[in-house]
Amino acid sequence: MSWLTDGVMQAVLLITAGITLGMLASLVVQRTLRRRRASVRARLDERIRPLVLAATVAEDDETDALLARVRALGADERAHVRRTVFAMLRDVTGEAADRLRAVGDAAGIVPRVLALSEDRSPALRADAAEALGLLQPPGALALLCRLAEDPVPAVRTVAIRALGAYTEPEAVERVIAALATDSGVPNNAAASALLQQGLAAGDRVRLALEHPDAGVRRGAARVAGLLQAPGVGERLVGLLDDDDESVRLAAIRSLERLPVAAAVPVLLEAALADGRDGEAAAATLAAMPPAWTTGALARIEAQGVPAVRRAAGIAREALA
Amino acid sequence: MSWLHDAVSTIILALSWPSAIYFLLSNTAMLVLVLLASRHFVRHLRESDHTGREAMAASPLSPGVSVLVPAYNEAAVIRTSVRSVLDLRYPDHEVIVVNDGSTDATMQVLREAFDLVPDDRDIPGRLPVRGEIVAVWRSRGGVVPLTVIDKQNSGRSDSVNAALDLASKDLVVMVDADSILEPDALLSVSKPFADDPDRVVATGGAIRIVNNSRVLGGRIVEIRMPKQLIARIQVVEYLRAFMLGRTAWSDLQALVLISGAFGMFRRDVLLEVGGLDPDSIGEDFELVMRIQRWIRDGRRDKRVVYVPEPVSWTEAPSTLQVLARQRRRWHRGLWEVLWKYRGMLLRPRYGRIGAVALPYYWLFELFAPLLEILGLVLIVLGFATGALNTGMAVFLIVVSYGYGTLVTLTAVIVEEASFHRYERWRDLGATLWAVLAESLGYRQLTAVWRLQGWWAGLTGRTQVWGEMTRAGFAGTTDASGRAGDAEGRG
Known part of the structure; x- marks a missing residue:
C-alpha cells in the first residue's frame, strides 16, 4: 500500500468532493431552469390562451381583427400561439378546429411545420408529421406519404397515424402497406389509422384480407368487423383456417361484430x-x-x- | 494479544484488495446500469409526445386487459380501490377481485357496492388452485366489467392463479388492492404489447412510494416525499435499484424481475408456464425467471420489457420492524429463486440472462450483505487491534460507501432530468439527505436483515408474512394488511 500516501488520499477526497458539488449544482440548476421555463410559459399562457380561445369562438366579423392581433405578436408570443393551437387541435374538431387552424396560420405555423418535415432531427420530423395530420394544409398528404417512408420507424409510425385523417386512395394505400410485418410500424397503429379512414378504406380492406403478408391480413381482419364494409364477411370466414394463428384470432373476433352463418x-x-x-x-x-x-x-x-x-x-x- | 493482531493483519492483508475490487465493481456495475437507463430516458422523453397513447386510449383495437386484484382483509379500502381500477383510462378492461378468505367485511362491501349476483358459468380449471372457491360473483347484467371470486384463504399467489383462471382478456395484470394506480397505468404498460404483439410476453411498470402523498378517491393529487427518514431512503433506493436498474436490464434484454405489484403478462403465456408458484417466497422473481427459461429453452423470439413510467404507488414500511421483515423475505426469496434456477447460470443457451444478469444477481445482490458485513467486522477488528492501515480503511470506505452515494446521486439527477415527480424544493432537500443517510446505518442494517433472510432460507425455517400497520394515505382511510411488498430485490 506504499502508493496510498496522504497526498493520494487527499486527491481522491478532493476529486470526490468536486464531483459531488458538481452534481448538486447540476440538480439545482436543472430545477431552477425548469421552474423558470414553467413560469415564463404560465405568463405567456395568461395572455395568449384567451386570445386563441377568443379567435376560436369569435363571430365572423370579429375574426379578422383577432387574427390581425395574432399576426402583430412578437416572435416568442407567436411561437406560444403555435404551441397552444397544436395542443388544442388534438382535442377539437369541426368548425372550432378550422378556426384554430386559421389562428395557427396567422401565427405562421404552416411554414414552420413544412420546414420541420425536412429537419435532420427525427423527433422534429415526427412533430411535423403529427402537425400535418392535425392542420391538414395544402400539400400535407404528399408530405405525409413521404414521411411514411422515413428511415426512422418512429417517424413512419407518427406519419401513418396522421394519415388516418385522410381518406384519399393514396393515404389508404400507405396505411395498408404499413400493416406489413416488416414495415417497422406497429400493427396496432396502422390498423387504428385504417379504422379512422372508415368506409373509404372498405374496398382496400376487403382485398387486404387476401394479402400474402400475414401482418396485412391480420390488420385488415381486425378492422373489417368494426368497419362493417360490404362483402368482407365471407372473406373473413375464409381466414378462419389461415396458417397464422393471430390472423385466425382476428377473423374470429371480427365475426363477433359481423356475424356470418357460414x-x-x-x-x-x-x-x-x-x-x-x-x-x-x-x-x-x-x-x-x-x-x-x-x-x-x-x-x-x-x-x-x-x-x-x-x-x-x-x-x-x-x-x- | 499479538496473535490477534497478527491474525487480523493477515486476514486484512488477504482480503483488503479483493474487497476493494468487489465494491468497486459492484458500484461501477450499478453506475453503468444507471447510465444505460439515462440513455433510455433521453430517448423516451424525446419520443414522449408521439407515443400514440391518446390513439390507443380511444381505439377499439387495443388489446383487452384483465386486472387481477387479490384482496385479504381490505374492507376499508376495497370499494375505492376497485372503483379506481374500473375507472382506469383504457378502452377494454375487466377487473377480477379475489377475496382470499378475508375475516373482515371485504366480501360484503364488494357485494353491496357493486350489486353482485352469482356467476353460474363454468370455472375453467386450467390452473390448480389450492384454496377452495366458495362462489363466483359478477355485476348484475354485466353492467360493470367486474368478477369477484370468494375463496378460502390460500395466499396471494394462489389467489392470483384463481383470478387468472377466470380471466378472459388477452393480457392480464396483477395489482395489489392497496396500491394507488396512475390513471394511464394500463395504457403505459400495455403499450409494448400493442407495438410488438408477437414478441412481448411480459411488461413491468415502475412502482413508487406513496407515503405522505395526498390521495383522494384512490388517486394521487399531490406527490410529496415521505416524512420518515426510513421511507425517504426507500424512495431513493426504489429510484436507483428498481426504476433505473430494471430499465437498464430491460434495454439489455436481460430483465429477470418485474414487480408483482404491477406486472402485465400475455395470458396464454402465463397459463402455459403454469401461473404463479404458490410455494415461492419470491413469486414475482420466480415467475419472470420461469418465463425467461421458457423463452430460451423453446428458442422463442420473445421479450420481457420494463416500462419506467410510474404506474403504481405503494406504501413503504415506515418502521424498522416491518422493513426488517420485508428485507428478510426479499433476500430469502432471492436466494431460493437463484438456487432453483442455478442451472441457467453461465450457460450460453440462456444468453445474457445466464451470462450477465444472473452472475450480477449472485455476486452483487445475494453475496453483497455477506461481504459488506464481513468488511465492516474486519475494519472494526482492525482498528481495535491496531492492525489496520488507516489509509486502506479510508480507501475501502470511500470505494464502498462514497462511490455508492455518488451512484445514488447520479440516479437522483437522472430522475430530476426525466420524471421529476417531487417538485418542491424541500423534497429535493429531503432526497439529498436520504441519499447521504442511506450509507449511515441503513445499508448496514438492511445487510444484517438480508443475511438473516438468507440464513432462514438455508436452514429452511418457516416464512411468516406478518402484518403491517399502515400509516394510511393522507386524505384516505387507514388500512392494514400485507404491505410494503410492492417491489422485491434490486
Whole structure:
C-alpha cells in the first residue's frame, strides 16, 4: 500500500468532493431552469390562451381583427400561439378546429411545420408529421406519404397515424402497406389509422384480407368487423383456417361484430379443438343470432372444455 | 494479544484488495446500469409526445386487459380501490377481485357496492388452485366489467392463479388492492404489447412510494416525499435499484424481475408456464425467471420489457420492524429463486440472462450483505487491534460507501432530468439527505436483515408474512394488511 500516501488520499477526497458539488449544482440548476421555463410559459399562457380561445369562438366579423392581433405578436408570443393551437387541435374538431387552424396560420405555423418535415432531427420530423395530420394544409398528404417512408420507424409510425385523417386512395394505400410485418410500424397503429379512414378504406380492406403478408391480413381482419364494409364477411370466414394463428384470432373476433352463418361450422370446430382460438370462437358463437347457433352451443355444452363452455356463457346447472 | 493482531493483519492483508475490487465493481456495475437507463430516458422523453397513447386510449383495437386484484382483509379500502381500477383510462378492461378468505367485511362491501349476483358459468380449471372457491360473483347484467371470486384463504399467489383462471382478456395484470394506480397505468404498460404483439410476453411498470402523498378517491393529487427518514431512503433506493436498474436490464434484454405489484403478462403465456408458484417466497422473481427459461429453452423470439413510467404507488414500511421483515423475505426469496434456477447460470443457451444478469444477481445482490458485513467486522477488528492501515480503511470506505452515494446521486439527477415527480424544493432537500443517510446505518442494517433472510432460507425455517400497520394515505382511510411488498430485490 506504499502508493496510498496522504497526498493520494487527499486527491481522491478532493476529486470526490468536486464531483459531488458538481452534481448538486447540476440538480439545482436543472430545477431552477425548469421552474423558470414553467413560469415564463404560465405568463405567456395568461395572455395568449384567451386570445386563441377568443379567435376560436369569435363571430365572423370579429375574426379578422383577432387574427390581425395574432399576426402583430412578437416572435416568442407567436411561437406560444403555435404551441397552444397544436395542443388544442388534438382535442377539437369541426368548425372550432378550422378556426384554430386559421389562428395557427396567422401565427405562421404552416411554414414552420413544412420546414420541420425536412429537419435532420427525427423527433422534429415526427412533430411535423403529427402537425400535418392535425392542420391538414395544402400539400400535407404528399408530405405525409413521404414521411411514411422515413428511415426512422418512429417517424413512419407518427406519419401513418396522421394519415388516418385522410381518406384519399393514396393515404389508404400507405396505411395498408404499413400493416406489413416488416414495415417497422406497429400493427396496432396502422390498423387504428385504417379504422379512422372508415368506409373509404372498405374496398382496400376487403382485398387486404387476401394479402400474402400475414401482418396485412391480420390488420385488415381486425378492422373489417368494426368497419362493417360490404362483402368482407365471407372473406373473413375464409381466414378462419389461415396458417397464422393471430390472423385466425382476428377473423374470429371480427365475426363477433359481423356475424356470418357460414362461419358457424368452422367456429364450432375451433371451439371444440380448444386451441388458443377456442374461447374466442365460443364467445363469437354466443354473440351470433341464436337461430344459427343453437345446435353449435348444444355441442359445446356437451363436449366443450370448461373454459370454452364459460366463454360461450353456458351455466353450470345446465350440465346437470 | 499479538496473535490477534497478527491474525487480523493477515486476514486484512488477504482480503483488503479483493474487497476493494468487489465494491468497486459492484458500484461501477450499478453506475453503468444507471447510465444505460439515462440513455433510455433521453430517448423516451424525446419520443414522449408521439407515443400514440391518446390513439390507443380511444381505439377499439387495443388489446383487452384483465386486472387481477387479490384482496385479504381490505374492507376499508376495497370499494375505492376497485372503483379506481374500473375507472382506469383504457378502452377494454375487466377487473377480477379475489377475496382470499378475508375475516373482515371485504366480501360484503364488494357485494353491496357493486350489486353482485352469482356467476353460474363454468370455472375453467386450467390452473390448480389450492384454496377452495366458495362462489363466483359478477355485476348484475354485466353492467360493470367486474368478477369477484370468494375463496378460502390460500395466499396471494394462489389467489392470483384463481383470478387468472377466470380471466378472459388477452393480457392480464396483477395489482395489489392497496396500491394507488396512475390513471394511464394500463395504457403505459400495455403499450409494448400493442407495438410488438408477437414478441412481448411480459411488461413491468415502475412502482413508487406513496407515503405522505395526498390521495383522494384512490388517486394521487399531490406527490410529496415521505416524512420518515426510513421511507425517504426507500424512495431513493426504489429510484436507483428498481426504476433505473430494471430499465437498464430491460434495454439489455436481460430483465429477470418485474414487480408483482404491477406486472402485465400475455395470458396464454402465463397459463402455459403454469401461473404463479404458490410455494415461492419470491413469486414475482420466480415467475419472470420461469418465463425467461421458457423463452430460451423453446428458442422463442420473445421479450420481457420494463416500462419506467410510474404506474403504481405503494406504501413503504415506515418502521424498522416491518422493513426488517420485508428485507428478510426479499433476500430469502432471492436466494431460493437463484438456487432453483442455478442451472441457467453461465450457460450460453440462456444468453445474457445466464451470462450477465444472473452472475450480477449472485455476486452483487445475494453475496453483497455477506461481504459488506464481513468488511465492516474486519475494519472494526482492525482498528481495535491496531492492525489496520488507516489509509486502506479510508480507501475501502470511500470505494464502498462514497462511490455508492455518488451512484445514488447520479440516479437522483437522472430522475430530476426525466420524471421529476417531487417538485418542491424541500423534497429535493429531503432526497439529498436520504441519499447521504442511506450509507449511515441503513445499508448496514438492511445487510444484517438480508443475511438473516438468507440464513432462514438455508436452514429452511418457516416464512411468516406478518402484518403491517399502515400509516394510511393522507386524505384516505387507514388500512392494514400485507404491505410494503410492492417491489422485491434490486
